[in-house]
Amino acid sequence: MPDTEKTAPSNFIRAIIEDDLASHKWSGRMATRFPPEPNGYLHYGHAKSICLNFGLARDYGGICHLRFDDTNPEKEEQEYVDAIIDAVRWLGFDWHEHLYFASDYFDRLYEFAKYLIAHGWAYVDSQTADEMRERRGSHIEPGEDSPYRNRSVDENLDLFRRMKAGEFADGVHVLRARIDMASPNFNLRDPVIYRIRHAEHHRTGNKWCIYPLYDYTHCISDALERISHSICTLEFEDHRPLYDWILDRLQPVIGWHPQQIEFARLNLTYVVLSKRKLIGLVEQGYVDGWDDPRLPTLIGARRRGYTAAGFRLFTDRIGVAKADSWIDMSVLEECMREDLNLVAERRIAVLNPVRLIIDNYPADRDELCHAPNHPLKHELGTRDVVLTRELWIERDDYMESPSKGYFRLFPGNRVRLRYAYVVECTGAEYDEHGGLIAVHCNYLPDTKSGTPGSDSVKAKGNIHWLSTTHAADAEVRLYDRLFNVPHPGADGRDYLLDLNPDSRQIISARIEPALMQAAAEQNFQFERHGYFVADRVDSRPDKPVFNRTVGLKDTWVKSA
RNA sequence: AGGGGAGUCGCCAAGUGGUAAGGCAUCGGAUUUUGAUUCCGACAUUCGCAGGUUCGAUCCCUGCCUCCCCUGCCA
Numbered sequence: 001m002p003d004t005e006k007t008a009p010s011n012f013i014r015a016i017i018e019d020d021l022a023s024h025k026w027s028g029r030m031a032t033r034f035p036p037e038p039n040g041y042l043h044y045g046h047a048k049s050i051c052l053n054f055g056l057a058r059d060y061g062g063i064c065h066l067r068f069d070d071t072n073p074e075k076e077e078q079e080y081v082d083a084i085i086d087a088v089r090w091l092g093f094d095w096h097e098h099l100y101f102a103s104d105y106f107d108r109l110y111e112f113a114k115y116l117i118a119h120g121w122a123y124v125d126s127q128t129a130d131e132m133r134e135r136r137g138s139h140i141e142p143g144e145d146s147p148y149r150n151r152s153v154d155e156n157l158d159l160f161r162r163m164k165a166g167e168f169a170d171g172v173h174v175l176r177a178r179i180d181m182a183s184p185n186f187n188l189r190d191p192v193i194y195r196i197r198h199a200e201h202h203r204t205g206n207k208w209c210i211y212p213l214y215d216y217t218h219c220i221s222d223a224l225e226r227i228s229h230s231i232c233t234l235e236f237e238d239h240r241p242l243y244d245w246i247l248d249r250l251q252p253v254i255g256w257h258p259q260q261i262e263f264a265r266l267n268l269t270y271v272v273l274s275k276r277k278l279i280g281l282v283e284q285g286y287v288d289g290w291d292d293p294r295l296p297t298l299i300g301a302r303r304r305g306y307t308a309a310g311f312r313l314f315t316d317r318i319g320v321a322k323a324d325s326w327i328d329m330s331v332l333e334e335c336m337r338e339d340l341n342l343v344a345e346r347r348i349a350v351l352n353p354v355r356l357i358i359d360n361y362p363a364d365r366d367e368l369c370h371a372p373n374h375p376l377k378h379e380l381g382t383r384d385v386v387l388t389r390e391l392w393i394e395r396d397d398y399m400e401s402p403s404k405g406y407f408r409l410f411p412g413n414r415v416r417l418r419y420a421y422v423v424e425c426t427g428a429e430y431d432e433h434g435g436l437i438a439v440h441c442n443y444l445p446d447t448k449s450g451t452p453g454s455d456s457v458k459a460k461g462n463i464h465w466l467s468t469t470h471a472a473d474a475e476v477r478l479y480d481r482l483f484n485v486p487h488p489g490a491d492g493r494d495y496l497l498d499l500n501p502d503s504r505q506i507i508s509a510r511i512e513p514a515l516m517q518a519a520a521e522q523n524f525q526f527e528r529h530g531y532f533v534a535d536r537v538d539s540r541p542d543k544p545v546f547n548r549t550v551g552l553k554d555t556w557v558k559s560a
Numbered sequence: 561a562g563g564g565g566a567g568u569c570g571c572c573a574a575g576u577g578g579u580a581a582g583g584c585a586u587c588g589g590a591u592u593u594u595g596a597u598u599c600c601g602a603c604a605u606u607c608g609c610a611g612g613u614u615c616g617a618u619c620c621c622u623g624c625c626u627c628c629c630c631u632g633c634c635a
Contacts, residue, residue, distance in 0.1 A: 009582065010574060037635050072634060129633055136631050139562050143631085174633050184563040186631050195633035214635045238564055238630050262565085264628090317583060319573050323566050324628050331571075331584060341597060375597075407595080416593055449593065462593050528594045556595040 011320045013052075013261055017060055017229060020259075026228040030062030033100075033227050034088065035218065037069045038080035038202070042087045044296045044311075044332070045266040045273045051315035052263070053231055054093040065225055066095040070103045071217050073201035081202070087298040092308045100225060102217050103203045109212045109220060110164065112250055113175060113194060117156045121249050122193065123149055124159040125176045132174075135181070136189055142182035143189045149178065163196055166209045170196050177216070179245060187242045191215055219243040219258075220250065227258040233265040234322065263320045269486040270329040271296040277488075277495055286499060287482070291537070293547050294482040294503050304479060305523055305533025305549030307343070310336040329481065333550045340523055340531040340549065345373045345380060348418075348464045349526040349546075350510040351476060353392040355438040356409075356465060358423060361389040366467075369419040370450060383514050387420050388467040392510045394528075397463045398428060398439045405556075407460040409439055415461035418527070422447040422459045464527050471510040475545045476532070478505040511544070518544050528552065 020026055032053040036042065042050075057064035066088060070076045088095070116122035125132065125146045137143030151159070163173055175194035183189055193216035198209045219242075222230045230243075240260045247257040272278065273296060281287050287295050293304030301311070314335040318327050348371070367387040373380040393409075402410040409415055409425045416422045423441040431437055447454050482503050489495025518524070518534040518541075526532050530551035539545040 012574095035635090039635080069635065075634075125633095132633080133631075137561090138631060141561065171633065176633095182561085184561065186563085189631080192633050197633085211633095213633075218635085234565070235629055236635090240564090264566085317572080319583085321566090321573065323573090325572060328571060328585085334584070337596090346594080375592090375594080405595090418593060420593095422593095455593085459593085461595085464594075525594085525596085528596075530596095552594075552596050554595065 009316070009319065012322070013056065013229070013231065013263065013320060014059075016259070016261060017056065020228065021060065029226060029228050030057065030060045031065065031225065031227045032057050032062065032229050032231055033065040033067050033222065033225065035067045035069045035221075035232075036084050037072070037075070038077060038084060039072070039075040040080060040275055040279075041290045041297045041299055042084055043273050043278065043298065044268060044271070044301065046087075047091060047298060047301075047311045048266045048315050048318070048320075049231075049233075050088055050091055050093060051312050052320055054088075054091075054095075055312070055315065056229070056231075062228070063098060064093070064095060065098040065100055065227070067100040067221060067225070068102065069214065069218065069221075070101055070201070070203065071211050071214060073197060073199040073211060076202055078202045083299065087302075090298065090302060090308055091311060098225075100221070101203055102212075102221050103201060105217070105221055105224060106204060106208055106212070108224065109217060110210075112220060112253065113160065113212070113216075114157060115253055116177065116193075116246075116249060117160060117175075118153055119249065120153060120178065122156070122175055122177050123151055124156050124163070124173050125149070125190075125192075126159075126173050129171065132192075136186065137181070145181050146176070146190065149181075149190070160194075163194070163210050164208070166198070168196055170198055172196060175210075177242075177246070179242075185238055185241055187215065187239050188245070191242060215239055215242050216246060219246050219260075220254065222258045223247055223250070223254045223256040226256055230258040230260045232260060232262055234262045234324075235265075236260070237262045262322065264322055264324050266318070267324070267326045268296065268329055268332065269326055270481045270483050270488070272483070272488050272495055280496070281482075284496075286496070293477070293479050296482075302521075303533075303536055304547055305340075305521075305531060306332075306336050307339045307523070309343075310339040313339060326486075328486075336550050337531065337553070340525065342376070344523040344525045344531055346371070346375070346527050347515050347524045348385065348466055348512045349474075349476070349515070349529065349532070350392040350394055350464070350466050350471070351478075351507060351526075351529060352395045353466075353510050354395040354398065354436055355468065356391045356393040356398075356423075357438055357440050358389050358391070358443050359426065359440055360442040363389045365389065367420075369448075371419045385419065385512055385514075386467045386470045387417070387465075388469050390468045391417070391465040392468055392471055393439065393463055393465045395436065397461075398425070398436065400428060408463055409441070409461070413461070414444075414457065414459040415463050416447070416449075416459040417443075418462050418464050419449045420465070421445070421449075422457045466510050466512055470513060472513055472516055473508055474511045474515065474543075475538075476507050476509040476548065477535070477545065478507060478548045479503065480505075509546075511546075515546075516544060517541050518546075523549065525552075 054064040135144040291299040398409040421443040429437040484500040488498040531549040532546040535545040
């Protein structure tokens, strides 16, 4: 991480940490964790959490663990573990040796459960799931105690041991915390902490047939790792009393009790971040897979050309608080532009070509023009582009009858061919259907960029171009937002109805030869268009494929 | 017998009994061989509403309104 990266502004979590550090509350320790469940791909919302947890550790001289919350063998897979590790690393963070799995704690979790049973704080319930639900009560009435709630410690211990030994089928018994069936907080109405699942776990194989649940596992994992600040999203606020209840009981044997702090999860316009909806998009083929550049997954973002630094900037910019809020997609896009503007080398591509013929330029002439690779970083040098009599220019850089304020090519107007000469437009040719075939112009010989006096002739317009004899072809994928409304699926509408049918357009573009050797994942700015990246999956040297990451801001189309 | 949270500029978001940071967006203007970038300037007499306490309230008290979360053997 560059030192130049500014740290985030003050927020309530930083205030808590600063107080704790000042009061030496955690013996000076500062440790956070990012605790994904390996049951899917990480999305933009996770990026907020990752940047928050790792960023806090970085800024306060602490550490951030990467811990997989892998307590549900039926949903979790190694493939996801690997993808998550890649994604966190890609975002620029390092957990050093602190890579953990809740499943590594299964033995201790089991012992702690026996401790709870021995103290009368947990019991084996033998009701069916339906019976448990019926007795759970509701918002206006308390729950009823299970008929098994007062089994003896010995019987509970025996039953629990036999659950572990595999003597019972799935669902026959569960271990529950004995708290309060009348609590207004449902999480305290004797929550289940262990269930029987005869399923193979991606890490522990068939060693276990009982698996602990989240509420029981998470707090203990945090405590065992000596986490100081356990940061999670708002929906876990109601779980905090349970988190505290368990660690209070286990205080004598664990001796550490992290503080759970909740923040508002990310809501972003023009995308969906719910796992269910993302799965729907992938499985029903609306996108090409989990790494489709239009999907708000981190693997998709990476393929689209979004940068890790852009995500970090985004996280700092949106802040963190407890109020539900919606961030507009344009904020994320602007963060990407901001980073890309600094790092992306400039190149030329003509996406929608039409011929420009310089009538007074010799047909046999090849002239080198020098284009800087970056306007702000001269140390990045220049490259040569060849000027010839016949060029490709953008179709919309010519207007037969210019609208008000238009200052590109139209009969009688002058524009500068970027890095080359000023030309004066003389007219255009059309086919029998009125389609534009070619634009004609004459160049002004004394105006070549970089030569003395080249600025004597002023031209407000400045257009990019490529020699028709030297340009190469490349596939370019123009990505746009996946949905065309800010809140897909709002008010109960089917979110698929809000899909943007033009979220991807694949075209064949003209590119400058220097682009032919683009390395996978190399970011560029195609001048006057936007930021593009060589596709990390399909791009090949000599056969590059570019994805549009995000367009440049354009105050002209906005006013038009 | 309900419980837990949240409401400060268009979007985020600090702040806190002493008279509303910052960012983004927007609008002006300058610079510019990208209609980009950069730069400069403008941008909440007001903090969900109504009362109260106080010399003084966004902050404390009371009442109300709106929004979000909670009855998986998911996380």
